[in-house]
Amino acid sequence: MKAVVFDRHGGADVLKYRDVPDPVPGHGEVRVKVAGCGVNHLDIWVRDGIPGVGPMPHLLGSEISGTVESLGPGASGVEVGANVLIAPGRGCGRCEFCIRGREQICPEFHVLGNQRQGGYAEYVVVDAADCIPVNDRWSLTEWAAVPLVFQTAWHMLVDLGQIRAGQDVLIESAGSGVGTAGIQIAKLFGARVIATGGSESKRRWLVETMNADVAIDYTVQDVRKAVKSLTNGRGVDLVFSHVGGPTFKQSMACLARGGTLVTCGATAGPIVELDLRFLFTRELNVRGAYLGTRSDLLEVVKLIADGKLRPVVNRVMPLAEAVEAQAMVARREVMGKIVLTP
DSSP states (O other): OEEEEESSOOSGGGOEEEEOOOOOOOTTEEEEEEEEEEOOHHHHHHHHTOTTOOSSSEEOOSEEEEEEEEEOTTOOSSOTTOEEEEOSEEOOSSSHHHHTTOGGGOTTOEEBTTTBOOSSBSEEEEEGGGEEEOOSSSOHHHHTTSHHHHHHHHIIIIIITOOOTTOEEEETTTTSHHHHHHHHHHHHTTOEEEEEESSHHHHHHHHHTSOOSEEEETTTSOHHHHHHHHTTTSOEEEEEEOOOTTHHHHHHHTEEEEEEEEEOOOTTOSOOOOOHHHHHHTTOEEEEOOSOOHHHHHHHHHHHHTTSSOOOEEEEEEGGGHHHHHHHHHTTOOSSEEEEEO
């Protein structure tokens, strides 16, 4: 089969489009013919060399949709020919966290395209239990823009942020895949969304197409001052953060007293500044989110199947152009998701 693989960590030049052996499903596994694979910042971090990546040669890609092509021995619960998306992560199923339904913090939690082979290929082998049937409201290419970002955004806002109607929510870099998912979920719950975007066209799109209430230009505006002005000096109840780096201190300053910042990423850097006095005197909350629970994923799949949420695909590109797709994500040129198709 054709795939994009790398044999060593490094820049985009390590990615090679080449022939690799077709994967063979083992016990309880199925082989899925990939229809689409969403591109994420995680792909770039894995390529660059975050700890725990394997095996080598490695295939990236955590967001996969496709059609079940064959069943391995003992595989059940899904039929050949079924259209599915693949749950991005899997725990051991035995530890205290898995038993409590929090498999995403299982010590053995494995993510497709990171600790397991991903979807930058014509076929992928996964556990049958990780295949989630999808309807035809959306194309399989569109369904590939769902699993990672919607599961994460739901976990951030609903599970950890405890979002409620009438709240003010700040969504950083809202034109990203996870940002567009976050906007939709926040609006579904009746919150007011203050989004940030780096270009005039993106900010206009966030308001006119994604239904954000306000869009702030973080490249020229003082985001804290703009947020305070929009909230009559109070600040926001929730900050939906995935940027980190030097923006973290500013994001914390946007919170109202008793507010919560939930973060799932560090695209601008993992090291941040935090004044503990500011944290405890205002009783602020900082929560980390790593993907989400399986129930989170099933909930968003149902809502998307019903049309209450929707995938946001900016561009569909052939798998052979994975290098350019990653470059576009790194340059923040994408509004929504890029999906690769074999």
